[in-house]
Amino acid sequence: MKIYTKSGDDGTTSLYGGKRVSKNITRIKAYGDVDELNSYIGLIRSYNKDINIDKQLHTIQNSLFDLGAELATPPEKMVLANGKPRLTCIIKVQQIEQIESWIDAMQEVLPKLKEFILPTGSILTSTTHIARTVCRRAEREVVTLNEVEEVRNICLNYLNRLSDYLFVLARYFGCLDKNIETPWTPNE
Template sequence: MGYRLSKIYTRTGDAGETGLADGRRVTKDHPRIEAMGEVDTLNSQLGLLLAELAEQEALWPGLSEILEVLLPCQHRLFDLGGELAMPEYQALQAPEIARLEQAIDAWNEEVGPLKNFILPGGSRLLAQAHVCRSFARSAERRCQHLNAVEPLRGECLAYLNRLSDLLFVAARLIAKRQQIGEVLWQAARPET
């Protein structure tokens, strides 16, 4: 890849516009830039989750499988960012979506059916998995918004959808493997 940054600031964005890899200039609140920003935020949050999984892995060996499945996701999110920055570039492929689906199916079988709504929490690691899940949903919404203006490839949208599902099941699996009770939602009780 020939794109390397030799200078971090260029001053070309000071007036509220930024450049895409194809040479177009767009406003910094353009749906494409918003989508790129949400994918970047998700990737940063996922980096934090991966770091915490790596720290906990020595104490809880069952976390290594989760780490192995999630590690490539950071790279695929960077690929997705590339597709958003360079509309002609195509990096995400259907086998990656199938890989996520296989992990979801295997992990979901291990944790069993969901009987109650669960809340983010129980441990810092569990909560961070849910933070990543919610950022994946936000990135998906931004990409859907962009898709309404400038169509995206289906693989991009499907990947974010599956990733958020994977992160939800990963949070449940972390709880099970660390033997932490999930925080169950308790409905408000009407006053009598």
């Protein structure tokens, strides 16, 4: 299979189902941000040495592909004529519940958060904070998409919970590295 098709040379791309659209529409931006987030998760995995966290991140990367596939599918293509979902790779409530359980487990070993902290620390901690901000951007873009075309609310729930996970994961990595969190000190 060739990687280059030249079909996008005019600034368009295909959605699931074949419809050609401009590469700068909100739907493309939304799943592009999800793709960027997935790449940052891969970067975190390349620095991470914890096997259990790597398994979690691997699961998240697969879920982000599910989310990307769903976002690349126009609403009219989401359901078959018989009413069943066209895609089997869609975000499910179990994926959100899994993330919540991972957050809860990490928070068991973290000190209570009493103030805002700066996104700093080791390369792994800082990279995880960057992934969190990319996740927030993806969430905002999906919100924007939902204002013009219906997006299942669970997609937004997933991204919101994932950004929480990434925040806690950054703190967890800092704790493992014995980094002291830097509190925000507002300028007076």
